[in-house]
Amino acid sequence: MSEENYPIIHYTGINQKVPYDDPDSTILECSISHQIPHLHECGGNGRCSTCRIRVIQGSKNISPPTMKEQEMARIRRWDQSVRLACQCYVKGDIAIQRLVWTSAEINILQLETVPEGMAEERAIAILFCDIRNFTKMAFENSTFDMAHILNRFYTTIGDPILFNNGVIYQYIGDEIIGLFGVAGGTREKNCRDAARAALGMNYAIEHLNQMELVDFDLNIKTGIGINFGKAFIGHLGHPKHKQLAVVGDPINTASRIQSYNKDVGTRILISQSVLRSVPEGTFELGKEFATTFAGHEHESTLYELKGFKELDVQxxxxxxxxxxxxxxxxxxxxxxxxxxxxxxxxxxxxxxxxxxxxxxxxxxxxxxxxxxxxxxxxxxxxxxxxxxxxxxxxxxxxxxxxxxxxxxxxxxxxxxxxxxxxxxxxxxxxxxxxxxxxxxxx
Missing domain, CATH: 1.10.490.10 (Globins)
Structure with a gap:
């Protein structure tokens, strides 16, 4: 068959057209063979949804949804135009849009598993990160400069959350909150991921200070608190304006742990529940503190996190x-x-x-x-x-x-x-x- 007789796949996002020149290949395989980056984290086995596409034109020219696709669509509440590229074969011209463009976006897909309307209890690790002396910085710099600084700060410390399978829950002024384990995962893995994100934030902030904030005569310092526990997660609010909400004592405690760094001069503090979630000797620890938070009758033990004891490749x-x-x-x-x-x-x-x-x-x-x-x-x-x-x-x-x-x-x-x-x-x-x-x- 000559190339002009092959079905054509039009990638609308990049306005590129390629021939579907192998009838035994999926749309994902066609993308890769024509050097079009197309995320496929599970290797095209229908176990993840990173290769998802939206069919813009030619839906009749694609093979029917497989059982894997039907189950994925049901769980994640997709409309009929969303398909898995690793499960689709083509028999005529189509136009598609890749829906997940970057690896960082993969984490957001976890939110599709969060229930609507009624919160569900899930065991998660919670990370709070706060800029120190923000009020002084805001007073000494113009509004436009502060907007630039905050954007760079949020990007810099947001990336370690995304790198480690976390979800950015909220930005609150000079604070960012990350959640680990929203879509499941073991207690150990979620706490390891949160700890790695915190340590990655420290690396990233140092790089930001040395490379980008020199002209502003700034040296950003942060405080980070990590906690683990069961919290209620759901999309809550007005029927026309629901948003992700996390409710429960573990998230309030994580915020207090972050704030406690100011009292003791540390940068990263973890709770006892985090430390107990990993094998003994996993973390390199510094000082140990005992305190009672407002609203708690029990004493909390906190630990300064300095790093991993052994090489952490990630x-x-x-x-x-x-x-x-x-x-x-x-x-x-x-x-x-x-x-x-x-x-x-x-x-x-x-x-x-x-x-x-x-x-x-x-x-x-x-x-x-x-x-x-x-x-x-x-x-x-x-x-x-x-x-x-x-x-x-x-x-x-x-x-x-x-x-x-x-x-x-x-x-x-x-x-x-x-x-x-x-x-x-x-x-x-x-x-x-x-x-x-x-x-x-x-």
Whole structure:
């Protein structure tokens, strides 16, 4: 069949049209083969909803919903135009819109599991982060400057929440609240994720102070409190204006823990319920405090969180993302230059637009870092990538070349920000990634 006779998929968000040139491939597989970034965290197995699309035109030209799609649509209350790209096959021209564009948006999908109207009790970890001396900062800077500073602050400390499978619940003035475990997860994982987010915030704030706020003569300091417990979560309010609400003593206590940092001069405090949720020796702790919060009859024990006792690969990788992908095109160009130098024959595998290929690479790498906080999807996602690369002609012999080229590129991009611990984390993660993908090579 000539290319002009193939059905056409029109991606409306980027106004790009590609031929559906393999009738045995799904829409997701067609996206990837034509170098269009398309999130697929579970590897196209219908277990997540990250590859979701909206069918703009041509709904009759797509295969009927599978059982997996029907169940997903029921749970998440989708209308008929929303489909899973990993479950759809095409028999005529269609126009679609990818609905999840970035890895950061994946966390928001958890809110689809929150009930409407009546709150539901769920065990969650709650993180409060507050800017210190905000009133003084607001007095000393113009309104426009403060708006800029707050936007950068919210973005900087919001990213660690999203990196760690958390949901940004609220911004309240100079404060941000993150929730971990809204859609489930074990007690240990939710508390680990919250602790990693808090430590990531400290890294991010230091970077913000050194790089972006120097001209404002500012040095932002924060206080963070983390608690764990059962709270009621639901979309509550007026029938025409419902919004996410979290109610219960655990969230009030988390706010008080955050505030207690001011009294004792610490940056991150966790409750005893958080500490008990992880194996002994997980956290590096500092000082220990005993206090009784207003409204409580019992005494609370709080612990200063300094870090993880052992190397936490996710935290190391997350803290380096800004440095690595300042210029994504440059990163990809350097990587492929190294690959083609070490394995010249590999160039034949990349006959399409290398700029698009490079963007697909950095998109994939960033998605893997985000997926580390959702390990239930990571392995199947790597299987999908391994099988896809095998179809393109990537054999086992190429993976050591990919690993060494990637490590050299990462070290160069990090520059003075490189540390032995950071490089060890990247090597450990990439060795796992390439090892899993290699299993499915020809």
């Amino acid at each position: 935290l190391e990788l997350q803290s380096s993302m800004d440095f690595l992908f300042t210029n994504k095109d440059e990163f990809a160009e350097k990587f492929y230059e190294r690959v083609f130098t070490k394995a010249p024959e590999a160039r034949e595998l990349f006959k399409k637009n290398m700029r698009d290929q490079g963007r697909l690479l950095t998109h994939m790498l960033g998605s893997i870092v985000y997926s580390l906080s959702r390990p239930e999807n990571l392995k199947s996602g790597l299987e999908f990538l391994g099988r896809s690369h095998s179809r393109y002609g990537v054999t086992k012999e190429y993976y050591p070349v990919v690993l060494s080229s990637m490590m050299e590129t990462i070290e160069e991009q990090l520059g003075e920000n490189s540390t032995p611990q950071l490089l060890m984390a990247w090597e450990k993660a990439l060795t796992y990634v390439t090892g899993e993908m290699m299993k499915y090579s020809g």
